[in-house]
Amino acid sequence: xxxxxxxxxxxxxxxxxxxxxxxxxxxxxxxxxxxxxxxxxxxxxxxxxxxxxxxxxxxxxxxxxxxxxxxxxxxxxxxxxxxxxxxxxxxxxxxxxxxxxxxxxxxxxxxxxxxxxxxxxxxxxxxxxxxxxxxxxxxxxxxxxxxxxxxxxxxxxxxxxxxxxxxxxxxxxxxxxxxxxxxxxxxxxxxxxxxxxxxxxxxxxxxxxxxxxxxxxxxxxxxxxxxxxxxxxxxxxxxxxxxxxxxxxxxxxxxxxxxxxxxxxxxxxxxxxxxxxxxxxxxxxxxxxxxxxxxxxxxxxxxxxxxxxxxxxxxxxxxxxxxxxxxxxxxxxxxxxxxxxxxxxxxxxxxxxxxxxxxxxxxxxxxxxxxxxxxxxxxxxxxxxxxxxxxxxxxxxxxxxxxxxxxxxxxxxxxxxxxxxxxxxxxxxxxxxxxxxxxxxxxxxxxxxxxxxxxxxxxxxxxxxxxxxxxxxxxxx
Numbered sequence: 455x456x457x458x459x460x461x462x463x464x465x466x467x468x469x470x471x472x473x474x475x476x477x478x479x480x481x482x483x484x485x486x487x488x489x490x491x492x493x494x495x496x497x498x499x500x501x502x503x504x505x506x507x508x509x510x511x512x513x514x515x516x517x518x519x520x521x522x523x524x525x526x527x528x529x530x531x532x533x534x535x536x537x538x539x540x541x542x543x544x545x546x547x548x549x550x551x552x553x554x555x556x557x558x559x560x561x562x563x564x565x566x567x568x569x570x571x572x573x574x575x576x577x578x579x580x581x582x583x584x585x586x587x588x589x590x591x592x593x594x595x596x597x598x599x600x601x602x603x604x605x606x607x608x609x610x611x612x613x614x615x616x617x618x619x620x621x622x623x624x625x626x627x628x629x630x631x632x633x634x635x636x637x638x639x640x641x642x643x644x645x646x647x648x649x650x651x652x653x654x655x656x657x658x659x660x661x662x663x664x665x666x667x668x669x670x671x672x673x674x675x676x677x678x679x680x681x682x683x684x685x686x687x688x689x690x691x692x693x694x695x696x697x698x699x700x701x702x703x704x705x706x707x708x709x710x711x712x713x714x715x716x717x718x719x720x721x722x723x724x725x726x727x728x729x730x731x732x733x734x735x736x737x738x739x740x741x742x743x744x745x746x747x748x749x750x751x752x753x754x755x756x757x758x759x760x761x762x763x764x765x766x767x768x769x770x771x772x773x774x775x776x777x778x779x780x781x782x783x784x785x786x787x788x789x790x791x792x793x794x795x796x797x798x799x800x801x802x803x804x805x806x807x808x809x810x811x812x813x814x815x816x817x818x819x820x821x822x823x824x825x826x827x828x829x830x831x832x833x834x835x836x837x838x839x840x841x842x843x844x845x846x847x848x849x850x851x852x853x854x855x856x857x858x859x860x861x862x863x864x865x866x867x868x869x870x871x872x873x874x875x876x877x878x879x880x881x882x883x884x885x886x887x888x889x890x891x892x893x894x895x896x897x898x899x900x901x902x903x904x905x906x907x908x909x910x911x912x913x914x915x916x917x918x919x920x921x922x923x924x925x926x927x928x929x930x931x
Contacts, residue, residue, distance in 0.1 A: 494518070497561050498522060501567075502526040502534045503528075503531060503533035509565050510541075512841075521544050522544055523559070524547070525550045531669075549673060561583060562583055568698065568699050569692075572597035586615065589615050591868050597922070598873045600931065606865075618709050618839065620863075627713060637803040638767035646710060649702045649705075652691050652748075657695055658685055678698060679924075697747060701882070704879060721874070723758060724906070746886070750776070757771040780798060790816070793809055793810075796809050803820050804817065804820050813829065844857070848861055880902075884911075
């Protein structure tokens, strides 16, 4: 099947070149904007709840491409039904493995819970199928590195679903940095108002009697341990539990940290340190239990980076979630609130502030009152900045083409970005490690030193368990 896909893509590209040999132009035969059926890419959507719906819709480019298959473990779910209505000719599957085996596909959008991203992406890429994968790229650091290397090896056209990466305002922010408008950057704050789901609470008890009709729970669980159907996890609360989700940092980090990581060219933190809230005390002054399987309600994570080619200065990048945010800088007037999600980059000569996705970017210079320069929101593409369309266009032109190289979040970038984000989660989980089960000494509440090349935390071996995961039998990667 993989060779069939590659041959088909080659045929599509060569057909576009050969069309110039015909005396009668194609648009005369089929009308302006006409695309011959043989020139349409065959696409499929895996995971149809929430973003899954919009991802495959936008990837179809208004019907320009051919959505031939849809896949979701819960065929009766609202999102699955909506997708089926939008693409009535698409064949519906419950098991992505069956779909990848039977369908002749050029590309797939993967919008499942975080814990299954790597398994599905790997299966598709090994068949030569191009992939668009929701953020974060994977569930853990080692999975992100594996997918990045596999994409290069198999020459796969990739894109991660942090659509703000294609926001044109980011290029303006990058130019401000390149031109030295605020001097050397030394401190960056990134923050979000997430979670807006349960975190810091115990895992709900399994109750198979509540499993909805038409749902394959074993497939939803994938590589995680199967304790039986657990109400509430599907289709949203999974985000707050480590077996399936990556918490607030995993959910929003790739959207927000994308801005400074790209602008400053920082890809290899040498240390990370996390601080999470102490558990509350109950009436008799004993601490409430720590739920090892649940992401904390809030966190404060510090990354340290060495100077880069784009910023000749060490940088401390701070992440905050759960209602935490930085103090309001004096240089920003009170009328300009820094918001519930955002980025602040402090340099020698001023600062840059932007909202989520890099929108509403503003430049402030020390000694100059008010905004010196700001982005033009009216010029932003309303359809997720064209993020999915750019991926599809790059598939048409091929791996290594100019359109591929212009992708703003292919795995060459999205992989390292996801590693940084997920490394923060390793620090968060490590901060709750005790010396022993009965001890009150938390051995991971310290700066963790990281060897990025070898993916190893060098000063706390127990923390390395959080760079990967245990896989259920049959789901190892």
